[in-house]
Amino acid sequence: MDLIIKNGHVVDPSQGMDFIGDICVEDGVIIKIEGTAGATAPEITPETTKVIDASGLYVFPGLVDMHTHLREPGFEYKETIKSGTRAAVKGGFTSVCCMPNTKPVNDNETVTEFIVKKAISEGYCNVFPIGAITKRQEGKELAEMGMMKDAGCVAFSDDGRPVTDSMLMRRALEYSKVFSSPVISHAEDLSLSNGGVMNEGYLSTTLGLGGIPAASEVIAIQRDIELARLTGGRLHIAHCSTAGGVRAIREAKRDGIAVTAETCPHYFHLTEAEANGYNTAAKVNPPLRTKKDVEAVREGIKDGTIDVIATDHAPHHRDDKLCEFDRATFGISGLETAFSLSYVLVKEGLLTLNQLIEMMTIRPSHILGLDKGTLKAGADADIVIVDLNKDFIVDPEQFVSKGKNTPFNGWRLTGLPIITICKGIVKYHFNNNDLTAVGV
Amino acid sequence: MEKDLLDIKSAAAADIELILDTASSFKDVLSRDIKKVPTLRGKTAVNLFFEPSTRTKTSFELAEKRLSTDVVNFVVPTSSVAKGETLYDTIKTIESYGIDFIIIRHQFSGVPHFISKISKASVINAGDGINEHPTQALLDAFTIKEKKGAIAGLKIAIVGDISHSRVAKSNIYCLNKLGAVIRLIAPHTLIPPGIENDVAEIYHDIGEGITGVDVIMTLRIQRERQTGGFFSSTDEYFKFWGLTRKRLDKASPDVIVMHPGPMNRGVEIASEVADSSHSVINAQVTNGLAVRMAVLYLLDSARPRN
Numbered sequence: 001m002d003l004i005i006k007n008g009h010v011v012d013p014s015q016g017m018d019f020i021g022d023i024c025v026e027d028g029v030i031i032k033i034e035g036t037a038g039a040t041a042p043e044i045t046p047e048t049t050k051v052i053d054a055s056g057l058y059v060f061p062g063l064v065d066m067h068t069h070l071r072e073p074g075f076e077y078k079e080t081i082k083s084g085t086r087a088a089v090k091g092g093f094t095s096v097c098c099m100p101n102t103k104p105v106n107d108n109e110t111v112t113e114f115i116v117k118k119a120i121s122e123g124y125c126n127v128f129p130i131g132a133i134t135k136r137q138e139g140k141e142l143a144e145m146g147m148m149k150d151a152g153c154v155a156f157s158d159d160g161r162p163v164t165d166s167m168l169m170r171r172a173l174e175y176s177k178v179f180s181s182p183v184i185s186h187a188e189d190l191s192l193s194n195g196g197v198m199n200e201g202y203l204s205t206t207l208g209l210g211g212i213p214a215a216s217e218v219i220a221i222q223r224d225i226e227l228a229r230l231t232g233g234r235l236h237i238a239h240c241s242t243a244g245g246v247r248a249i250r251e252a253k254r255d256g257i258a259v260t261a262e263t264c265p266h267y268f269h270l271t272e273a274e275a276n277g278y279n280t281a282a283k284v285n286p287p288l289r290t291k292k293d294v295e296a297v298r299e300g301i302k303d304g305t306i307d308v309i310a311t312d313h314a315p316h317h318r319d320d321k322l323c324e325f326d327r328a329t330f331g332i333s334g335l336e337t338a339f340s341l342s343y344v345l346v347k348e349g350l351l352t353l354n355q356l357i358e359m360m361t362i363r364p365s366h367i368l369g370l371d372k373g374t375l376k377a378g379a380d381a382d383i384v385i386v387d388l389n390k391d392f393i394v395d396p397e398q399f400v401s402k403g404k405n406t407p408f409n410g411w412r413l414t415g416l417p418i419i420t421i422c423k424g425i426v427k428y429h430f431n432n433n434d435l436t437a438v439g440v
Numbered sequence: 441m442e443k444d445l446l447d448i449k450s451a452a453a454a455d456i457e458l459i460l461d462t463a464s465s466f467k468d469v470l471s472r473d474i475k476k477v478p479t480l481r482g483k484t485a486v487n488l489f490f491e492p493s494t495r496t497k498t499s500f501e502l503a504e505k506r507l508s509t510d511v512v513n514f515v516v517p518t519s520s521v522a523k524g525e526t527l528y529d530t531i532k533t534i535e536s537y538g539i540d541f542i543i544i545r546h547q548f549s550g551v552p553h554f555i556s557k558i559s560k561a562s563v564i565n566a567g568d569g570i571n572e573h574p575t576q577a578l579l580d581a582f583t584i585k586e587k588k589g590a591i592a593g594l595k596i597a598i599v600g601d602i603s604h605s606r607v608a609k610s611n612i613y614c615l616n617k618l619g620a621v622i623r624l625i626a627p628h629t630l631i632p633p634g635i636e637n638d639v640a641e642i643y644h645d646i647g648e649g650i651t652g653v654d655v656i657m658t659l660r661i662q663r664e665r666q667t668g669g670f671f672s673s674t675d676e677y678f679k680f681w682g683l684t685r686k687r688l689d690k691a692s693p694d695v696i697v698m699h700p701g702p703m704n705r706g707v708e709i710a711s712e713v714a715d716s717s718h719s720v721i722n723a724q725v726t727n728g729l730a731v732r733m734a735v736l737y738l739l740d741s742a743r744p745r746n
Contacts, residue, residue, distance in 0.1 A: 202634025206449065208549035208571025208606065211633065278550030322528055326548040326569070 001026050001049045003424055007036055008054025008385060012061055013358035014374035023059060025381040028424035032377050052426075054385050057418060060357050062094025062125070062382030063339060064373045066155075066364040067184075067238055067262060067310035069331070070096070070127070073114060074103025079315040079402045081115065084335070085123040087313070087401035089428040091335040092417030094125045094382035095365075095372045096313075099159045100132040107132035107143040112151035124427045125420075126382070128154040128370065133172045133183060137161045142168070142175060149179045154368040157184035157238065160285060160330070164190060166223060173224075173233025182234040182260070182367055187220035187245065188212075188286065197326055199272040199287040207275065209325060212287050218244035225252040228259055236367055237261040239312050241286040243296030250305040260367050261300075262308040265341035266332055266407065268297045274407050280321040280328035282407040284314070301359070302350050308364045309356075311338040315403020333403030337394055339386070340413035347414065353388075381424040390416040441742035444556045444563040445735055447572040448613040456617060460582050462734035463727070470506070470730055479737055480507040485541035486534050488514045489566070490521070493545050495701055495725065496566050496576075500543050503732035509541070527551065528558065535559050540743070541736060544568070562739040570604050576700050577610035579731040581618060583724050584655055587696050592619030595692075597643075597650050599625040599683060600659030600708050601670070603632045607700045608659055612638050625649035626681065629670040646681050651690045657698045658683050661708045674707045684710045688718065696720045 003025040010021045010033060021035040045051060065088065071079035079087075081098075088096045098115065100106035106115060112129050119127035131148035135141045137158045145156055156176055162185065163169040169183075176183050193212045198204050200211025221237055225248060228235035240246060240263045249261045266284060271291050274282035282288055300306040314331025321328050342360065345351045351359075361373030372382060394411045396404035420428040441455050448456070469477055485504045489497050497513075504511045514534070516522065521530055534542065535558075542561045544552050549569030556563040567573040584591055596615055602608045602624050615622055616638065623641040624631060631642060643649030650656055661677060671677045688695065697709075697718045705711045714721065 200633055202637050205609075205632040205634050208569050208609065278553050319526065319528075322526075324527060324546070324548040324554060325550045 001031065001046060003050045003052070003381070004045055005052045005054050005059055005383065005385065008057050008059035010059045010375065011354055011357050012375040013354050014061065014362040015376055017375065018354060023375060023383065025424045028381055030375055030377055030379050030381050033375060052385070052419065058386045058388050060384050060386060061361040061373050061375050062384050062420065062422060063092045063360045064095040064364045064370065065093050065311050065313065065335065065338070066097045066308060066368060067264070068096040068098050068313045068335065069101065069315065070098040071315060072102065072118065073111070077402075078317050078320070081118045081127060082122040082124070083400065083402045084313070084315065085119065085125045085127060087335040087399065089124045089420040089422065090400050090417065091337070092339045092384040092386060092420055093335060094384065094420060094422045095128060095370065096125060097128045097130050097154060097368065099130050099157060101137065101159045101161070105132050105137050106130070107135050107137065109144065109147040109151035112148045112153050116152040125422045126372065128152065128368065130155045130157050130184065132156065133158045133163055134168065139163045139165055139168060142172060145176055145179055145181065149181055153181070154370060155182045155184050155236070157186065159186050162186045162188050162190065162220060166227065169224065170227050170231055173227055173231040173235060177233055180369060182236045184236045184238050185220065185224045186238050187217050187224060189216045189219045192216040192219065197283060198275045199289050201272065201290065203272050203275065207278065209275070214242040214244055214289060214293065217242045217286050218248060221245045221248045225249070225257060225259055228252070229255070229257050232258065235259045239264050239267065239286060239310070240297065240300065240306060241267045241289050241293060243293045246296045246300035246305055250300065250303070253305065260307045261305065262310040263297050263301065263306050264310055264312045264334065265338050266334070268294055268301065268345070269341060270294070270407060278325040279407065280323070280325055281332070281405055281409070283325065283328050283330055284332050285330035298345070298350055301345065307359065308367065309338070309342050309359045310364070311335050313401070315401050316405045317402070318404065321405050331405065332407065333396070333399060333401050333405045335401060336399050337406060337408050337413070339417060340415045341408065343388065343415035344413070381421060383421040384417050385419040386415060387418050388415045390414065392416055441738050443739060443743040444552070445574050445739060446552045446556055446563065446565050448574045448577050448610045448617070449572065451574070451617070453617040456578065456581070456614060459578055459731065459734050459738060460585060462738055463582050463730040466733040466737070467727070467730040470726070476506050476508060478508045480509040480740055483540040483740060484510040484512065484538070485543060485736070486512045486514055486539050487543045488534070489545040490516050491545050491547050491567070493567070495728070496545065499725070499728045500566060500732055503729050503736060506729070507733055507736055509736065527554070531555050531559055535561065540740065562743050564735060564739065567606055569606065571606055572610040573606040574610050575728070575732055575735060576607050577614035578735070579724055579728040580611055580657065580698060581614050582727045582731050583698065583720055584696070586723070586727065587720055588654060591615065594620045594655060595623065595653040596620045596655040596657065597623045597625055597653040598657045598659065599646060599649070599681060601630045601661055601665060602626050602635065602659070603630045603670070604662065604665065605659045611657060623649050623653065627671055630665075646683070646687055647690055650687060653691045653695060655696050655698065656683060656691060658709045660700065660702065661704055674704070678707055682706075682708060682710060683713050685712045685716070688713055698724060700724070
């Protein structure tokens with residue numbers, strides 16, 4: 001046995017586990033978990049075993065983010081696989097799925113292989129690439145999904161350049177079935193968005209900024225749901241932000257359509273009002289919406305319409321945000337705040353802790369077919385130890401991500417990952433205030 | 441007063457009144473034989489126009505010169521902006537010269553607000569995207585006051601492309617603060633979302649909308665809105681929403697007709713209306729100078745000294 005995490009409060013929704021116990025790790029794999037509650041005599045731990053005392057702390061499967069932008073290759077000034085995964089482990093994530101909008105686009109096995117290899121040599125955690133649906137994300141020809149799947153892709157998405165052509169989207173949903181990979185839809189009707197930069201409504205009029213109506217998302221979600229109904233393909237809706245979107249997904253699930261959905265912390269915490277004063281940190285796509293939408297997203301989280309909380313971690317360089325609102329790039333750097341922001345839902349009683357962890361571990365793993373997000377014996381020892389009582393103030397300057405772009409600057413949050421372990425190795429330790437990056 | 445004039449939306453009614461009163465004094469100056477005063481001698485203004493503009497730019501430049509301000513015109517196509525410089529760097533460069541005023545016209549909304557955050561100079565919004573054009577609203581208010589005596593209680597119709605008009609936006613805020621009753625008249629496609637929060641009376645029929653009004657402000661219709669699907673043709677627009685002589689009869693007998701320019705005769709306004717005795721369009725231009733002098737003068741005294 002190499003490592004034992006003792007006396008932590010283990011919560012693992014994949015096996016209905018919620019008790020104080022010890023997790024034993026050998027060769028990077030979990031070998032057993034046992035409750036300490038009723039144990040008569042403490043087991044003798046061999047001297048070579050590293051012991052982590054997790055008394056008073058919670059122990060979860062390492063978090064899984066199914067929507068991350070790592071920016072490499074091509075946009076290394078915004079983020080790299082190294083800096084992005086470092087941000088991931090600081091945020092409690094041990095697996096991230098990176099979107100294909102790199103330069104070049106991840107639309108072929110060579111780019112996929114590059115990402116996979118780079119992640120193995122430089123990454124702090126597991127990286128699962130998401131391949132493009134169409135070549136160069138141009139929405140014209142299908143990309144080589146099978147080859148990319150073999151090279152390591154776990155899903156397909158054209159991300160921020162959604163497939164406009166309904167026939168091509170139909171084909172993508174049909175063709176991807178062979179590879180059992182979901183198609184992830186960034187649901188947006190670009191013609192309705194019409195170059196808009198924030199939610200359409202009174203505030204966009206007041207600020208004189210181009211508006212993106214909620215209908216832009218709702219129509220695209222409805223189209224893709226109908227295509228999923230038609231094809232039986234596996235559809236996943238990315239970053240749902242609207243009441244209408246939640247309603248459409250809820251109805252589709254009731255009809256038995258194979259659709260899953262995610263949202264992100266900014267969609268259940270923030271409204272369009274953040275854009276006041278031309279605050280580019282709040283410029284994100286889909287845009288922050290109204291109070292009514294925030295409430296609907298929360299309702300969707302509560303009733304299971306929304307399956308997953310993802311980050312849509314979209315790091316940008318300072319220069320990309322320190323400019324005209326219209327010119328600023330869309331996106332929020334989210335990996336280092338996602339857990340604490342989501343834990344608010346537990347504190348407010350919307351979710352149980354078990355439900356939250358499920359949404360951030362086993363659910364995304366199931367959707368993508370990953371053997372992650374679990375502490376079952378035999379699984380990789382991807383583990384996060386969290387202090388749920390620790391308060392902190394969000395300070396983007398302390399982010400290890402290159403992207404300091406967050407509208408949550410100055411927020412007081414509770415619940416901080418203390419130790420993140422990937423394949424049995426400690427990759428992040430809060431007490432060292434930095435990373436123990438040995439033998440990555 | 442604040443050091444900047446970024447928008448009318450956040451301006452206090454008392455400050456608007458102060459600007460209008462001050463403009464009256466400067467209008468007197470402009471009627472003298474020697475029209476130049478030494479008020480802002482030794483101060484420097486940069487006219488930073490990222491969008492083509494003739495009248496606003498000329499008006500600001502003259503206002504600056506009448507106040508004895510040194511004037512620098514920053515012409516975008518020949519500047520380093522054309523070479524890919526960021527706005528942040530452009531402003532920091534200008535700032536380094538020790539500038540007192542930045543007069544900014546930009547195609548993107550919120551740019552004056554961005555500049556005010558990074559510059560110590562007084563920033564004057566000379567039109568930003570589809571957001572605001574504060575000095576236009578002030579000169580319009582000045583003109584209405586001059587012609588009508590007071591603004592409170594007047595019925596004022598704004599006709600045309602409200603959705604894309606920074607002039608309309610600033611006028612709505614300004615005239616609301618001064619107690620006018622505003623009516624908007626346009627097809628549904630040119631009414632921006634949520635504007636009913638600011639203006640209760642919205643009409644889609646021009647005849648109905650201008651009945652009994654004291655002031656009509658016509659807005660420029662940009663031809664590219666036609667390709668954007670906001671209306672089908674300029675002919676159809678003129679037929680349904682153009683300000684014609686016949687329609688003018690429905691307004692109050694002493695109605696005044698305004699236009700921020702440049703006009704499209706035969707699109708939003710008929711020539712016989714533009715050239716009629718109701719038209720105050722040329723007075724607007726003259727008053728623009730006095731109002732801009734007042735703004736420069738008042739902002740200069742509001743700017744903190746080192």
